């Protein structure tokens with residue numbers, strides 16, 4: 419509730435924040451306009467199971483837990499380098515609890531262009547986050563049934579599974595489930611994974 423009040427305070431004093439960055443140096447950030455990647459993120463087809471599970475849950479139910487909102491948002495702006503306004507618009511159109519203050523402030527927070535402490539070099543690692551918060555893969559298996567037979571060890575990183583493991587789980591990467599859209603491990607130097 420404190421975060422909600424803080425967001426409302428910010429929107430009141432900075433009414434432009436649903437559209438404009440609060441840290442002006444981000445006006446010159448080289449965002450990438452990639453409609454295909456944006457579409458794959460929206461539909462849960464990025465190849466990162468935690469991101470895809472979240473985006474499919476959002477599409478089907480209109481809700482996502484805060485943890486998954488942070489992970490999916492970070493993936494859009496920090497891995498795909500797609501402008502945060504695109505993500506905020508998608509959340510605005512799909513969340514049943516869509517709220518102009520909370521949504522805008524949270525997207526600027528994840529991006530690192532807002533007023534509070536989420537620096538641009540903090541990047542959520544979708545594999546580490548999955549192993550930490552969905553260690554048995556129950557959440558991923560529910561929303562991505564095509565991965566449900568994978569062992570826990572590979573449920574958040576199917577591209578690292580040996581061919582035999584994929585085959586016995588009925589997973590054909592690039593066919594039944596996508597290869598990773600980008601390589602998370604190639605994040606720019608100076609960034610930190612969480």
Ligand SMILES: Cc1cc2nc3c(=O)[nH]c(=O)nc-3n(C[C@H](O)[C@H](O)[C@H](O)COP(=O)(O)OP(=O)(O)OC[C@H]3O[C@@H](n4cnc5c(N)ncnc54)[C@H](O)[C@@H]3O)c2cc1C
Nearest residue numbers: 419421422483484487488491513515516517520521524525
């Ligand atoms: C990228 C992103 C976009 C978001 N978009 C929205 C949005 O459109 N609408 C929205 O209400 N929240 C949004 N949030 C904030 C947060 O995810 C939700 O408020 C939270 O998931 C609500 O969970 P809950 O109903 O279980 O509330 P609880 O966790 O029980 O908290 C009670 C109330 O506190 C407020 N609250 C809790 N956490 C947050 C938070 N991190 N930021 C702001 N308020 C919070 C909410 O009003 C919530 O109803 C967003 C977060 C992120 C990372």
